[in-house]
Amino acid sequence: MKENEKRINESSKHEQLDHYRVDDSGKDLTTNQGLKMSEDEFSLKAGERGPTLMEDFHFREKITHFDHERIPERVVHARGYGVHGEFEVYESMKKYTKAKFLSEAGKKTPVFVRFSTVVGFRGSADTVRDVRGFATKFYTEEGNYDLVANNMPVFFIQDGIKFPDIVHAIKPEPHNEMPQASGAHDTFWDFVANNQESAHQVMWLMSDRAIPRSYRMMQGFGIHAFRFVNEDGKAHFVKFHWIPKLGVHSLVWDEAQKIAGKDPDYNRRDLYDAIEKGDYPEYELGVQIIEEKDEHNFDFDILDSTKIWPEEDVPVQIIGKMTLNRNVDNVFAETEQVAFHPGHVVPGIDFTNDPLLQGRLFSYTDTQLIRLGGPNFHEIPINRPVCPFTNNQRDGYHRQTINQGKVAYHNNSLAANTPATVPKEQGGFEHYQEKVEGRKVRARSESFKDHFSQAKLFWNSMSEPEKMHIKQAFAFEVGKVKNKAIRQQVVDMFANVDLELATAFAKDIGATPPAKGGSSVTKSSPVLSQENTMKTAVTRKVGVILNNGFNDMDVKTIFDTLKEVGLHLEVISEKQGEVTGENGVQIMVDHTFTTTDSVVYDALYIVGGNGENKKFHMETTKFLHEAFMHYKPIGATHDGKKWLVENEMATSKGVVATDDINKFATLFVEAIAAHRHWDREII
Ligand code: HDD
Secondary structure: OOHHHOOOOOOHHHHHHHOOOOOOOOOOOEOOOOOEOOOOOOOOEOOOOOOEOOOOHHHHHHHHHHHOOOOOOOOOOOOEEEEEEEEEEOOOOOOOOOOHHHOOOOOEEEEEEEEEEOOOOOOOOOOOOOOEEEEEEEEEOOEEEEEEEEOOOOOOOOOHHHHHHHHHHHOOEOOOOEOOOOOOOHHHHHHHHHOHHHHHHHHHHOOHHHOEOOHHHOOEEOOOOEEEEOOOOOEEEEEEEEEEOOOOOEOOHHHHHHHHHHOOOHHHHHHHHHHHHOOOOEEEEEEEEEEHHHOOOOOOOOOOOOOOOOOOOOOOEEEEEEEEEEEOOOOHHHHHOOOOOOOOOOOOEEOOOOHHHHHHHHHHHHHHHHHOOOOOHHHOHHHOOOOOOOOOOOOOOOOOOOOOOOOOOOOOOOOOOOOOOOOHHHOOOOOOOOOOOOOOOOOOOHHHOOOOHHHHHHHHHOOHHHHHHHHHHHHHHHHOOOOHHHHHHHHHHHOOOOHHHHHHHHHHOOOOOOOOOOOOOOOOOHHHOHHHOOOOOOOOEEEEEEOOOOOHHHHHHHHHHHHHOOOEEEEEEOOOEEEEOOOOOEEEEOEEOOOOOHHHOOEEEEEEOOOOOHHHHHHHHHHHHHHHHOOOOEEEOHHHHHHHHHOOOOOOOOEEEOOOHHHHHHHHHHHHHOOOOOOOOOO
8 A cells, every 4th residue: 555545543643643742761771863871960170179171061051951941932822731532534525525535434544633721821720711712633635724712702803914913913912911811901991992893702802611610521613714625626615613512611810819829720630630640531523514605694794703603593503523642741742843724624624805814824834834943844744744744845944754866846847856755646735716806905895894793682682690700890991991091982982882890890990881882783692602502510629518527328328329420520639648437448648628618629528527626527517618609519418418508508590508428419419500500699
């Protein structure tokens, strides 16, 4: 079988990476030239107390390499976390696209996914209010296909030329480099108020979507209209959606801020741990498809990246599933060096004239050139296609391929004009021959100029708790703006979306509430609300507060039942080591009150025990109060019930307190599946 006919399967990328994976343990220490070294602790000196000698090549090599360990971080999406996985097709997409990786049900393709925040530097916290990146590289038999997506379906701007403007505005302010990883400052809101195309995306950014509970519980959106092109050359517009099987869930703002201090790695830890435990995150791939003849049949421009295609009008068709099943071996080699690009396409997937997409098509290769130090970044193991790649490009920094022969040009006769181009019938890429006509202008289409209708559609689609969170987010974010005029401009701008919203946060930030305004749009799109998402307790993390003398027989049974449902329990007590139940059963303590915090759990289960002291009592009360304020499910049995009584929480929503162990397990799991209990009265 010829190499380029080799069948690609879900293991292909790992087989390739295996050639580069190295395990240093048990090996001799050598220089980079392979010289075994007898000493690595001391530099070479003229006398034991003398100066280090120039001839110490080992010292120089070691320090020089260290001095050059860092590369520039990504200008945006600097903080990210990558994992491997596979994509499997449910249903052949041949009718719409000739892309081979989508051509038959059951077909599997290896993938690499990098999740990220956008604004913060590489060492910033995970749980900041921000858009999340969700970039997927499919290693297909026809080359790499990158779906470089975000967890929100719209973008701040409509034209790529404005990308440096939005990024300069939202990044820390240049005179003092504050605030880190946050939009809560003057320049961002000045940008928003003076670039009203951002209205829709800002609504999403102020919503719970900006503080995902987990990368495993967030959607991904390709945002742009792309094109599917089939074997007959017929094209359709297409939008891509990733839909997590665990549903879409978020933190609450107070919790997110506290986690940023308690565990800045919260989202990456969650992903890493889930994969290590075998709880492989799964996402279904959905497509929305619009026929070319319907391009102009919507009350928005389908090429405008500040617009969704409402799912009620253009349904999402589920076509496959991605499973993330392996952590990286080395974060720098894989996650940091991976290079995505929306322009990495395969035959059957093509671009549209969305001016934001067009801008992206330039930016991504350009940024890799500076970030990865030259034009050969495609040779870095994580970026290499699993199919052969050959052309006449040569040389440059860090070139690894040793091209044999002397011909590196077209047309040639010395190598029979190879590497040869491939006719489209045999899999060669041919750009879709869209007919384009027009004058050269720097302008924006009239059809892109309605900035508020879909922002209002989003607002209309929110449940009451979600609306409350949006109001609170505006009050927080715009409340941090020092310039009063900008605060007022933001209020006046969002009065165009909804009067109640703008009035609510105007009051909180000392601005004048708007006298009139509000969009007349009454339509809503229920799928946009997280209240309508998939609800399950599977893989949720429960903190169990336990002390010596607990009712070990019942508690053991409850533990077993909860674990069977797929919950993960962490035992919290005063000291590490073991806690002993009343019948001598011992349970390992995972954390003390000092090494963990209520904010990192989805739910609390309070058991207590008879060995309690004042500190234990106070710490448990603190955990309980915080979990309650964050609307989390709370369970209590045995001695644990007394905390609920003391704190008047026993009858609150999402609180389960009973010694009937079967009933307890059933009700507690139900309460956890609900995620949060928004209708809880906060005392
Ligand atoms: Fe971008 C990175 C997503 C618009 C320029 N972008 C980047 C990443 C994601 C996105 C997920 C991180 C990839 C990774 O993990 O390595 N970007 C988007 C989405 C957009 C978008 C969904 C709008 C629909 N981006 C956008 C525009 C431009 C860029 C309009 C410039 C004209 N983006 C970049 C970049 C980055 C990048 C500067 C920084 C690091 C990188 O590319 O590799 O080129």
